[in-house]
Amino acid sequence: MTTTEATLFEAFLNQHDSDAWTDTVNRLIPKIHLVDKNATKIWFTFFPLDLAKALQSAENPAELIRKLQLKGNFYLKDQIDSSHIFLYGHRFWPEVKSAIVEQALSNKAPASLELATQISDIASIVAKKLSVDISLVIGITSVAFMTLQQVGITAFKMSPGKVLIDAKVAKKSPETILENRAKDNSQGLIMQFLRTIDKVWTVTFNENDPQCTFKLIDGQDIAMAGASDKRDYKARDPRCVEGPVPVECRSAACGTCWVGVLGGAEKLVPVSSREKKRIREFGYIHTDETHPVIRLACVSSSSGALSIVVPPWNGVFGRHLRKLKEAEKDSQREPSY
Ligand code: FES
Structure with missing residues (x-):
């Protein structure tokens, strides 16, 4: 695969600004399982596209960081596999990530040029593969698309893509989590x-x-x-x-x-x-x-x-x-x- 092919998918993602993303997430929220509705909203608030873009385009990032009083770990590229650990869908991260990498590096034109539809399509493929309800996968797939847009395909592909929660915890059903x-x-x-x-x-x-x-x-x-x-x-x-x-x-x-x-x-x-x-x-x-x-x-x-x-x-x-x-x-x- 060539870099040019990879950037086609990224170019598609980069057509979407924060307003387009807000609209996309709002359209997807009703399709997300209750266990991940708030978690998805929270993740998109924790990792705003506008801030990532401002840091990427800053002539002097250190000066901007000082001006915006940024403290802690605000770069998504440093936490590609862990930023979304509080989503139930984190369990499906390896499969979601590899499905998106495959799509990003393929020669195939996407079936739809609409972001929400593309997210749903990838979520559907993963849900079928794992035999889980698609509502459990849409939130984490949205997160993965935004992560790719912010960090680029090279960093996205290079991250280990591991599930970072204890295997016993990972076995809990969404119903048990919601009950507790x-x-x-x-x-x-x-x-x-x-x-x-x-x-x-x-x-x-x-x-x-x-x-x-x-x-x-x-x-x-x-x-x-x-x-x-x-x-x-x-x-x-x-x-x-x-x-x-x-x-x-x-x-x-x-x-x-x-x-x-x-x-x-x-x-x-x-x-x-x-x-x-x-x-x-x-x-x-x-x-x-x-x-x-x-x-x-x-x-x-x-x-x-x-x-x-x-x-x-x-x-x-x-x-x-x-x-x-x-x-x-x-x-x-x-x-x-
Ligand atoms: S705003 Fe709560 S500690 Fe400063």
């Missing part, structure tokens, strides 16, 4: 009588590891609850100075503590106008939902158990990316002579 996700703890008979004692809930921050939980006292915010987990997380992620959720300001000012909410979003306090404004300025999400899948842990208190995902990085880039997009649109509007 953010399941409220029984408070026991004594607690029911002693109503003055606060209820205690479990926050799970990695569904693939039973050790990855901490306790949250009813009404506490996620960041404060996480700080009571005194295990050492700093060695794995220097941003984690107190517990598994990175924090700095504790007042919705810095964007460090953003988390994805896989389960239990409805038990969190509704987004305040300040949180909504700040989360948009950071560049994470722009939504009018009262209980979105992305929250700031330091201002999100809960009245029940939760399942969350901690992103591997944080930054402040909303305004910068908006300006870049406006400049791009302006340049497209300028008449050519």
Whole structure:
């Protein structure tokens, strides 16, 4: 296979900007199994195309990283096989990856030039091969397409493409996972009588590891609850100075503590106008939902158990990316002579 053939598929992908991707994901979400609906939305928020493009095209990436206050591991190319470990579909990653590489390196013209259809077609091939329902494969296939667009075929093909979760965990059915996700703890008979004692809930921050939980006292915010987990997380992620959720300001000012909410979003306090404004300025999400899948842990208190995902990085880039997009649109509007 030649590089030219490989770039044909990439050229097709590169025709899709972040708006086209938003439209594609919105069309695919109804077809995704409940176990991966929120996880897919969260992944696409964790790895925004506009940020990847801004970093790729920056004359001085180090300066841009400083300007956008990026911390942690924000390059998808460094986590091709692991970025989506919180999706149920991660189990099917080797097959999805190899089906996409085969398509990207083939001479065959795609059956459709529509992105959502191509994603569904590849998901269907993999689902048939594995004898699983296609709804379990569409989310991870969407993730794989976007990963290829951001990292390029060479890096995508070179990654080992392994399943990175324990074999026992991988055997769990989607129904079992959904049943246990953010399941409220029984408070026991004594607690029911002693109503003055606060209820205690479990926050799970990695569904693939039973050790990855901490306790949250009813009404506490996620960041404060996480700080009571005194295990050492700093060695794995220097941003984690107190517990598994990175924090700095504790007042919705810095964007460090953003988390994805896989389960239990409805038990969190509704987004305040300040949180909504700040989360948009950071560049994470722009939504009018009262209980979105992305929250700031330091201002999100809960009245029940939760399942969350901690992103591997944080930054402040909303305004910068908006300006870049406006400049791009302006340049497209300028008449050519
Ligand atoms: S710790 Fe700064 S926004 Fe939450």
